[in-house]
Amino acid sequence: MKNKTSTMPSLKLRRVAIDTYKENVAYLHRDCLLYRTEGFQALSKIEIHRIGNGNPVIAVLNIVDDEIITAPDQLGLSEQVFQQLNLAEGTEVFISHASPPSSLKSVHLKIAGERLSYDAYHKIIQDIVNNRYSKIEITAFLVGCAESGMERDEILSLTRAMVNTGERLDWGEDLVSDKHCIGGIPGNRTTMLIVPIVAAHGMLIPKTSSRAITSPAGTADTMEVLANVNQSQQKLRKMVHQQRAFIVWGGTANLAPADDILIAVERPLSMDSTGQMVASILSKKVAAGATHLLIDIPIGKTAKVRNSTEGQKLRKTFQYVGDKIGLHIEVVLTNGSQPIGRGIGPVLETIDVMKVLENDPEAPHDLREKSLQLAGRIIEFDFDVRGGQGYEIARDILESGRALEKMNAIINSQGRNLVLPELGKLQHQIVASKDGFIEAIDNLKIARIARLAGAPMDKSAGIYLNKKVGDNVKKGEVLFTIYAQFNADFKFAIAAADKEPSYSIQSELNHD
Amino acid sequence: MKNKTSTMPSLKLRRVAIDTYKENVAYLHRDCLLYRTEGFQALSKIEIHRIGNGNPVIAVLNIVDDEIITAPDQLGLSEQVFQQLNLAEGTEVFISHASPPSSLKSVHLKIAGERLSYDAYHKIIQDIVNNRYSKIEITAFLVGCAESGMERDEILSLTRAMVNTGERLDWGEDLVSDKHCIGGIPGNRTTMLIVPIVAAHGMLIPKTSSRAITSPAGTADTMEVLANVNQSQQKLRKMVHQQRAFIVWGGTANLAPADDILIAVERPLSMDSTGQMVASILSKKVAAGATHLLIDIPIGKTAKVRNSTEGQKLRKTFQYVGDKIGLHIEVVLTNGSQPIGRGIGPVLETIDVMKVLENDPEAPHDLREKSLQLAGRIIEFDFDVRGGQGYEIARDILESGRALEKMNAIINSQGRNLVLPELGKLQHQIVASKDGFIEAIDNLKIARIARLAGAPMDKSAGIYLNKKVGDNVKKGEVLFTIYAQFNADFKFAIAAADKEPSYSIQSELNHD
16 A cells, blocks of 8 residues: 555545535545546545555545535545544545455355354444445445344344444443333333432433434433433533433443444334344443343334234343343333323423323323333342332332432433423314224324424424323314424324324224 | 425525436535424435426435535535436425335345345336435345345346336347357457457447446447447447447446446445346346347356356356347356456557457467357357358458458447557566466456556556466566556556466476
């Protein structure tokens, strides 16, 4: 490489303010001498060399015909590459053709159906974290894993590799509890109840949560209605000592960074293979310092897991990888036949959560019960708690007001939002087309309508479920209410709600 | 969709002079109201709607922070999308979230190992041709096909789908001959000999060739040394009548356009699955109007096909698909143990070709013999030629000077280059390290060195093989010569040649 770069003309760095999201893209002018003589092509990968030392940075090439973006003597870099290279604009760099990352051979083996070793997974994940893979190559890896499937040992290897290529938090305690739900159920905001209950019991539960990707709200989106969810590492350590808990967004720490890059491809592709899901969840938890983890797998016709056979299989995989990697795991299969609580969308969910904490008689019973069950299971991780006693301890904490007190302390510590956003001013009610009782509510359809209404970007948007499964209903009675802030969102959500019913109503006649 | 777009603010089209090569990319400013309220994300796909009628165009979104590239009230479009939409800058358009193409469901089924119908392949290829697939989705399709493999019927379906989603030429004759080599052998420029021989026999052989993708020269690159290879459809029809032949670049016609898009992903990924290769070759040939096709499969340790078992399997697949699609196919397994001829790179290969045509005693014997063999097989497609007579007819045509005459007529008709490029002025000789005989020459290494020297972008660059397999050699004698035009290329090629020997020399001692 030295022979090559030392004789090639240099290019001046130019920052191009384009966010290419998790893919390194560089821009070269079509009249650049190097483009013509070196046979670079659009989409080919190049290495960018600093003068002197340092590893080259890899980027995919786009060709530019406008000097306003990149001039013939410049090398344009999208935001992410520019930050990675960390040099001033105008700095001279050299470029050369990039060889494919050596770990790509293992990807081809995986595509051919072979089983990969830990070493192979580690090299692949290392290259991905170092931005040596293009989106095309990452897709090949993911599809290769999805198609021939991953043995349990491979899922373990992938999990380990993802933990080992990022930072790892250590809270200095033997029992660090955590919980995770595999998702898919709107309104399922149990974390904001479990964390204060468990922390009020005195256990450590440092909770890093995600924002919504395809759902109407993630825990971080909803918690953000009440408090600041972006916290420094230093602040998190202080909260652990003072409150035994926090509820923050996990995206700022460099925990299992490969996971975020893989998700950037999985999301647009709607890929959700078991191996990737298990490795994604467990690597984040281990990196976040958890020692004991409760996993919630909702089962239902419109949930991610459709039946308990699938759920049991997934449970075993979680347990296998957890045991090998030193994470104590309990898996609970829960009822995923309809949304949990009544509110869907950040503000509406916050209202539900606060009602439960305040022991309001109007609080949604299902959210309260599920949260107490799960909190009880986590409390039983406590070596001093007898099996079966967790639920009662959790209920006592909630009913005594200690959970509310703890939640307020957490909110104050993270920084309370003094002005809460109001509910969306545009409201529309969807009513029953006939008499009967509610037989089912479709999680997917309800989530879609809430997103169309604006959740989670618009915190005040979402859905309130006036009726839930088992309720009786008369023709013309309200089933659910759509809330929105913007007219366009509002109309689109109503159109979607009108198009396909998300409630199934069974006539009383057939009921008996 | 109407509900949505009619209430959303419009954006003004802006052309962004970035060539994103076969992928539609649109740019939105981070401060654009739509970006914030609609929850668009980088890498998410959007639909671009014209006011009034017309199908929406799909593009992948990049987010921009610089008004020089795209302002908050604009929608930036990379070159390819801009051309596709075919509207003036400043035109108002609407955008909305794009649903995944419906054919993506079939891709997920293929990844899960299922067999797809013709209908499924047709819908996938149609969506790919209409730029509804992102690079990520195309990769998922290719890896899915590579991994679970494709049944012969599926390869047939894919071939048909690729033909039916592009233009198809019809030469109005019952016998339209063509040839194709699956590639991998440097210097293998038989086409430029076969075409004039076959045309001199009076048969129709309208030859569309490719440019090099990973090799030091494609036939179109080498023919371009002598004549213009970019011709209009009208001109091609005229040449067919006057010369019975042409040798042009096939990239201008819209033949099996899906193939070019798939190759844009296969190339950086180094994917080359049998199913994709067969469909790619045969769809192009059928679309180009061929009725009779000769396929050259070189077999050798450093060729694409390593042994004759593999070669036979590939032959059967070609035959199966050819028969079903109505293309008469003959497959010849040839010797791929070393490069063909002496020159590698456009100018050096042209010299070899002209020497053979001129019956120069210095002409490379192997190139001459192979071309006569293959031309003979094509001549036997002629209903009036007895089996086994083709070779002699071809030899007569070559030795009589009629092949040279026909080649000159073809060159003149396409437009002769009056000034031929000279050989690269930088020259370096690689010499033998010991006495012995040449046991093998590595096709892959020789190709790589020739590309590093500048071929095919630099037509005068390449390699001349002074020794070939079986030749005796003394220590210090020249094995091959590197030619280059640019100093950087020259040094890099020499470094690669020095690093790993591409010639294996066997000592005389062990020879007997």
